[in-house]
Amino acid sequence: MNEPHTLPPRPRDRLYAVATLVLAVLLLPAALARRPGRARELACRWALRTRFPAEDLTGLTDGATAAFTAARTEALWRHGQLLGLTSGYRDPLVQQRMFDEEVRRSGSPAVARRLVLPPAESNHVKGIALDVRPYEGARWLEEHGARYDLYRIYDNEWWHFEYRPDSGGTPPRRRPHPGVVPVLEDGDQLDESSGTRGSRAAAIALAPASPRRVSAEWRNSCGSQPVPGRFSAVRSSSMARAWP
Known part of the structure; x- marks a missing residue:
């Protein structure tokens, strides 16, 4: 589903991306000397470390x-x-x-x-x-x-x-949000940590009864968003x- 509004990229983000890529290119020879088989990965890691x-x-x-x-x-x-x-x-x-x-x-x-x-x-x-x-x-x-x-x-x-x-x-x-527990087609809850089924009743407070209810609750929690x-x-x- 496409979202109704998209966020345009900020000019500074584009500038950061270009600068980081240029830095990675400059670091590539040193990365090749250090790890010939994974030079691009290493140069990328070095460059991203300066950005983040x-x-x-x-x-x-x-x-x-x-x-x-x-x-x-x-x-x-x-x-x-x-x-x-x-x-x-x-x-x-x-x-x-x-x-x-x-x-x-x-x-x-x-x-x-x-x-x-x-x-x-x-x-x-x-x-x-x-x-x-x-x-x-x-x-x-x-x-x-x-x-x-x-x-x-x-x-x-x-x-x-x-x-x-x-x-x-x-x-x-x-x-819709973290509070919704995955529900299998037969109505059981899925325990994501183990991949096993769980009781629907045990998780009913976390898993809303229907997608409509989920959407309504989420709209209410977000106000006009x-x-x-x-x-x-x-x-x-x-x-x-x-x-x-």
Whole structure:
């Protein structure tokens, strides 16, 4: 589904992308001397480190790290797009604090789950979730990420992707927000951490009864904002509060 409003790229983002690509080209001879077989990847890593000096891939699973590294290398060299990491692995205590803060802010655990999940349910804690930037990089990853088993998961979070190597190249069904538990065709809930079925009744508070109800609740929670489609026009205001 195409979203009703698209965000034009900011001029500075385009400038950053060009400068980073030029730097990667300049670093390529040194990368060739260091690692001849993976010179482009190494030069890309060096160049992106100057653009995103604070990012930290520590704690991501080996598969998620390899997939993200390969994706951002292709994005830069083939398409001139930057792909940075805002948040990857999170310690359970950090995730719990984020959830508690969102509960206090929103006044309800159910509402808080639309933006951030408790540690037991968060794929950031499992090391397979990645919050990326900038917006144009996220657009690129949504279009090309399936080749690397990286998929956008939520309608309301253009930045949130997850490493799903068991998807068989088929994108997981997108959910309106993190608080919606995946529902199988027979009505059972899917436990994503184990791939097993769970009780529908046990998760009914987290899984709204119908897509219409989900859409209505999400519209109510966003006020006048449109329900996000392929890429939400809501940028950093919601991203700054919390991520699942």
